[in-house]
Amino acid sequence: MADKVFVTGAGIISALGIGKEATLEALLNGESGIGKIPHIQTEHEEFPVGEVALSNAEMSRMLNVGYPIDGLRTVLMGIIAAKEAVESAGLTEKELRKAAFISGTTVGGMDKTERHFKTVFDSNVETDDSLELKYNDCGYSTELIADNIGKFNLITTTSTACSSAANAIIFGANLIKAGVTDIAVVGGSEALTKFHLNGFNTLMILDKKNCRPFDKERMGINLGEGAAYIILESENSVKARGASILGELRGYANTCDAFHQTATSKNGEGAYLAMRKAMDMAHLCPQDIDYINAHGTGTPNNDETELAAMQRIWDYELPKFSSTKAFTGHTTSASGSIEAVICLLALQHGFLPKNLGWHNPMKEDAIPVIDDVDNSNVKNIINNSFGFGGNDSTLIFSKFIKENG
Amino acid sequence: MANRCYINSLAQVSCQKPLSDEWFDSPCLYLEDYVRAQEPDTKDLIMPSESRRMSKILKRTVSTAITALKNSEIKHPDAIITGTGMGCMENSEKFLIDLSRFGENCLKPTLFMQSTHNTISSLIAIILKCHGYNNTYSHKGISFESSLLDAWIQMKNGMIRNALVGAHDEVSPFMDLVLERTHPEYSFVSEASVSAVLTNNMSSNNICEVVEVKLFHRPDVKELTNLLDKNIDNVLLLGINGNTLNDRPYENLLKALSYKPHTLQYKNIFGENFSASALGFYVGAKILEKQMIPTFLSWHNENVYTGNLEYVTILNHSDNITWSMIRLKRV
Incomplete structure (x- = not known):
């Protein structure tokens, strides 16, 4: 059983910006990414959120991707973050062919589903809008992200709500320890949707002001969105590739x-x-x-x-x-x-x-x-x-x- | 990876008689393209006050989980790991209907609270008061195998001693209509809820052993044929459903094999959905336990199988993109 699991790459997109550099700058300067809702269509504009600044169209242009990805925000953000992670680790096509890709999401393609659901439901599925519901399930978004990154030997999706990405990281580490793979691209992606903004609102746990974790007067959550992936690697693989180590996933x-x-x-x-x-x-x-x-x-x-x-x-x-x-x-x-x-x-x-x-x-x-x-x-x-x-x-x-x- | 992994008990809810092996001798046969699961009698399994608040998928999950645990030697599993392609879809659907009909201001919290995929696995943990490992996989038709792989590697590596593993999917009449459009490779659609208790403990009550679990992403035919050993993988249980779009990849694999295995199906009596492969796992285990292959499972064989029933190898694909292989061994 391989003992150690190292992190050799990382990629991120969130309301703080695209990539590790922008994220680091915002963190060091204490600049929050939370603001008014620019992208999702909702009546609940009273809730501040942490949306990724780019629209779907802008991300699609940036990645040079078309239908159906251009309408799937979870996938678009996922590709951007996973690309940065894979590039920063210097993984080759051949190395990715043997790697695992484990992604966490719960929303999956719900953003597309909620745009087409009413038409489909009212028309008894006769309309071609029903084809859009194909992308609703979580696995589809993982597959589409993977296809834009590399070939991969094994892919799957964890879905445990707000700990999904952490559990993707844990499964990836266990796969490495069991010797199933030497390299795992692990993390998660989640777009903000009207579905879960309203869901959290029914639970009355959203804050109308900027959120204040661990403050006595805290009132709830500001929802956000984004994606991040890290590269997990066995000690043997790190040595063989001469990869530089960002940290160890020690426990x-x-x-x-x-x-x-x-x-x-x-x-x-x-x-x-x-x-x-x-x-x-x-x-x-x-x-x-x-x-x-x-x-x-x-x-x-x-x-x-x-x-x-x-x-x-x-x-x-x-x-x-x-x-x-x-x-x-x-x-x-x-x-x-x-x-x-x-x-x-x-x-x-x-x-x-x-x-x-x-x-x-x-x-x-x-x-x-x-x-x-x-x-x-x-x-x-x-x-x-x-x-x-x-x-x-x-x-x-x-x-x-x-x-x- | 010195430890072993055995199936200690199993329970299913499907379009066959629930929480029973009656299908093995006298299966229910359906002419419809879509049949819902036969609901289990929950009165001895769930308190009525709790049952009233549960959606169909949750009632079925609790029924199979409690039944499998009752029939096993394990009461508090070290891990609870669940696969589900669509999660609590019926609640999500209701929430979406309310959202499109009544707008954003009079929605029900219960529908949202019980709409996530992990509602299923965590409900079992809440009922059993299990604080151990708890995970949920949602990856189309290999959601179950992802959960099984997670449990299997942890058990083989001694991280857990036992686990409750399962897969659960519900298909509402509306979702069936959607699936007809979005999944042209499907044929007979039904629902599935399967729970299995796995243990590393050798016991005379074990049903069979899980000797191999593998997942593949876009494999070449060669990668799959290399896996199969003519001395071991004599009996293949395939995710055949009678629809060419789904069946062709299995046929191509069989053509590329250097030997002719005995081939079986299970979706003809259990139907298709994202958790169908868990029923394949269930069927494979029952064949080894009973040391008999029901004739209605036979697919394209010239003769009745007369060889040893030492192994059953289960092959499944989802959209011919992800493949899985599970090898079960008689104990």
């Missing part, structure tokens, strides 16, 4: 809160177990963790229970922590990989992303990162992703330090 865990479909248990059992088990796998103790990139959605429920879970482990000596959702919005299924890329940037460039919008502590001693601090020796980062149904996953990224000789 991970997937657990279930097993409490409620959309609420979290009071003591954050699932979150607690996910962080604990991931540290066990990484052979790290709580004191070794330098920073937590929290799930931190900004809902009263999530932040309270995530903090409770953290305090069960660290008591009153919490590591530095922040939620980057006030930068990107909650990018739902893509959030696990978008925030993984943010963590890798933090490891590489020695900074910790700030928790924008924060003013008042929920509890004493629970103050997230709000100022610039010297963090050049950050070594181990926890990245949390929690989904509906209590699907909780934790990833631990560690700085790779070349051994002497």
Whole structure:
């Protein structure tokens, strides 16, 4: 069983911009990508969101793709992010032929479906609009992204709501450890849709102001969208290719809160177990963790229970922590990989992303990162992703330090 | 990868008699192009107060999961892993209908809460109070095999000792009409809910062993023929459905083989949907358990199979883009 899994490439698109450089700049400058809704057609303009600035037409032109991809935002963003990841790792066509592609999404082609659904439903499926519903399922979007990146040996799709991308990363790592593949392109993509904007609104967990994770006065989520992929690679493959290492995926865990479909248990059992088990796998103790990139959605429920879970482990000596959702919005299924890329940037460039919008502590001693601090020796980062149904996953990224000789 | 992976118990809900093996001796035969699943009797499995709030797919899932666990030696599986092509589609459909009829201001939260794909896997965890690994795969016709592969590699590597693995898909009358247009390769459409308890523990109650699980993306015929061994893969259980668009890739594979295996089908009695291959897995396991091949499963064979029933190899493709191979072995 291969022991180590390294990260050798990364790509990202979100409300912060296209690519790692734009993302890094926005994070360092504290510039949020959240604003008014320009793209999706909705009556609910009162909710700020983190949309990718480019329209479908602009992304299609940029990628030189046509029907049906031009109408599938999850796919368009996915291709942009996966391309950057594959190029930054320097993977060749031949290497991709043997690689796995695991993508997380829940929305899939729902944006296309919701545009055509009424016509199809009212016409009893006689209309050609019904053909557009073919792209609704999650697997289709993964296939279309894969086809635009490389040949791949194995592809599949995880769908666990807001932890989908984290679970794609975990499955990819397990495939490498089991020797099924040496290289896995893993992550997720999710477009904002009228469907889930309205869905979250029925649950009354959207904030009409910019979201304020871990603030006493927090009121809920700002939804976002985007895609991010990272390249996971076995030690043998890294050596054989002479690839440069961005970090090590040193530990991970997937657990279930097993409490409620959309609420979290009071003591954050699932979150607690996910962080604990991931540290066990990484052979790290709580004191070794330098920073937590929290799930931190900004809902009263999530932040309270995530903090409770953290305090069960660290008591009153919490590591530095922040939620980057006030930068990107909650990018739902893509959030696990978008925030993984943010963590890798933090490891590489020695900074910790700030928790924008924060003013008042929920509890004493629970103050997230709000100022610039010297963090050049950050070594181990926890990245949390929690989904509906209590699907909780934790990833631990560690700085790779070349051994002497 | 020293550990083994056995199927300890199985349960199904489909257009055949639910939670039963009656189909093996006397299958229900349908002339229609589309038949819904026969609903299971849930009164001993789900509390009525809970059952009332569940959609069809959730009731079927809980029924197969609880039944499979009851018949197994495992009460709290280390992992719950689910495949579903469309997820809780009927709730998504209702939410979309409300959205298009009544606009964006009087929608029901329950429909949204129970519309995601992972509602299924997490509901089982909530009922069983299982805090272990919980994952959901949604990748067209290989959603089930993706879940199985996840469980299989974790079990082989000693990361888990056992798992509840399944696949569940519902097809509403409206979705059936849509599938007719969007999936011309389909024929007889029905619904599927299958739960399997897998264990690394050798026991006389095990049904069979899962010795190989492989997924392929756009494989060459050669890649697939190289997989198959004439000494092992004598009995092939194929995702044949009687529609040339679907069946041709299987025929091409058989033509390219250097030997002539005995070929079986299952979609003729269970129908087609994104989770159909889970029923193939179920059928393959039952053949090995009962050491008998029902005649109605035979496809294009000149003779009745008289060889050893040591292995059943299940081959499935989704749009001829993704392929899967599962090799089951008698215990």
